[in-house]
Structure formats: structure tokens, C-alpha cells
Amino acid sequence: MAGDIEFTNNYKDLSTENGFQFEFTCNRCGNGYRTEFDTSGISVATSVLDSAGGLLGGFFGQAANVAQRAKSAAWEKGSDKAFREATQQIRPKFVQCPRCSAWMCREQCWNEKKGLCKQCAPDLGVEMAAAQADKSVEEVWAHAKMSAEDKHLTEKDWREGIVASCPACGAPQATNAKFCAACGTDLKTGKHCAQCGAKLQPEAKFCAECGAKAG
Numbered sequence: 001m002a003g004d005i006e007f008t009n010n011y012k013d014l015s016t017e018n019g020f021q022f023e024f025t026c027n028r029c030g031n032g033y034r035t036e037f038d039t040s041g042i043s044v045a046t047s048v049l050d051s052a053g054g055l056l057g058g059f060f061g062q063a064a065n066v067a068q069r070a071k072s073a074a075w076e077k078g079s080d081k082a083f084r085e086a087t088q089q090i091r092p093k094f095v096q097c098p099r100c101s102a103w104m105c106r107e108q109c110w111n112e113k114k115g116l117c118k119q120c121a122p123d124l125g126v127e128m129a130a131a132q133a134d135k136s137v138e139e140v141w142a143h144a145k146m147s148a149e150d151k152h153l154t155e156k157d158w159r160e161g162i163v164a165s166c167p168a169c170g171a172p173q174a175t176n177a178k179f180c181a182a183c184g185t186d187l188k189t190g191k192h193c194a195q196c197g198a199k200l201q202p203e204a205k206f207c208a209e210c211g212a213k214a215g
Helices: 042-055 058-093 125-143 155-160
Strands: 012-013 022-025 032-034 094-095 104-106
Touching: 022 058, 058 094
Parallel strands: none
Antiparallel strands: 012 022, 022 032, 094 104
């Protein structure tokens, strides 16, 4: 029908008896646009009819009540017209996403390259930066939870290996200790291959690097 008015749910009607105003917002960021307050001729007609109803009584007062209802109908018609004009004015600033059907503002929440809203097709650069930031936060918290004994460990410490139990007495090692707390065995120095100089694992009979027999 020609009289149908297209509307969405992302607007507020801020109109009063003195004029019309509408506010449209983005479904994603909440930002939006507000039309200028339209001081239409309805406010003038309202004041005239209100004066007639206040001054006249009896039969004329009943006529004023009829006029009041006519005023209300005129206001509604004016509101429809103003709303139709407002939607036409604001529409270019919004896009309806073909995937989620939400109305998004072009300025902040629309991915022009993908033809989708940023809720359905986020900017990859922004997502990568956010992911890196999240990872950094995780590392900060993980480091904060580490014991003082563990915080001094370097890549060299990890590469040379951490002994879980003493090769001499079998006592478990709670930390990256240099000496066994149970028997005092040196856990770090160890033996080296006489052939190539590589460090030999505890109780090793042959070198893992060159295969030479351990001395």
C-alpha cells in the first residue's frame, strides 16, 4: 500500500505536542543520529484549539471536545509524515547486514570490503591486535603466578634439562636444584664425552652425540 510506513526497532520517538524528533541508533555500537526538532504547524493549531476549549462552555465546549479529537488525528498524521521524512534522511548513514539483518552505522560498524557488518566480518587487523593483547595479558598473569625460584630460569636452563630425581639416591627434586637436597650429589656438572666433549646423561654408557663409550 502507498500509505505504508517502513520502520525498524533501532529508533526512539522523542516527539512532543510542540513538534517531532526521532533518534536512530546502531545495533552494534549504540551510536547514532538524531533529527532536528521539527516545530511543525501542529503546535500552533494545538494552542488555538486549547484556547477555544478553555474560553467556551456548554454547547461550544462540546464542540471544542470534537476539535480536540480532530487535533489528535492531525497530530498523528503529522507524526507519520515527520517519521517518514526522518527515515529517508537517516537511511544513508545505516546499512542492514545481509547475514544477521542488524542495522549498522556505516562509519564504525560496517566492513565495506566484505559487504558485511563488523560483527559478522571483523577487521582482521583489529582482531590480531586484540589477540596479541590477550596473549600478553595471559603471559603477565602466568609470570605473576610463577614462584621466585622459577622466574630466574633462562632458555639455557631449559635446554640443559631439569633433573626430576637424583640419579644417585632417587630423591625427587622439587626445584631446579644444582645439588640433591637428600644426598648432596651434583646434579648439574655431570660428565662429558672424552671423544666429542658432549655432556653425558647420568648413568649413560655411550655418548648420545658420537656413540663413543663413556669413560
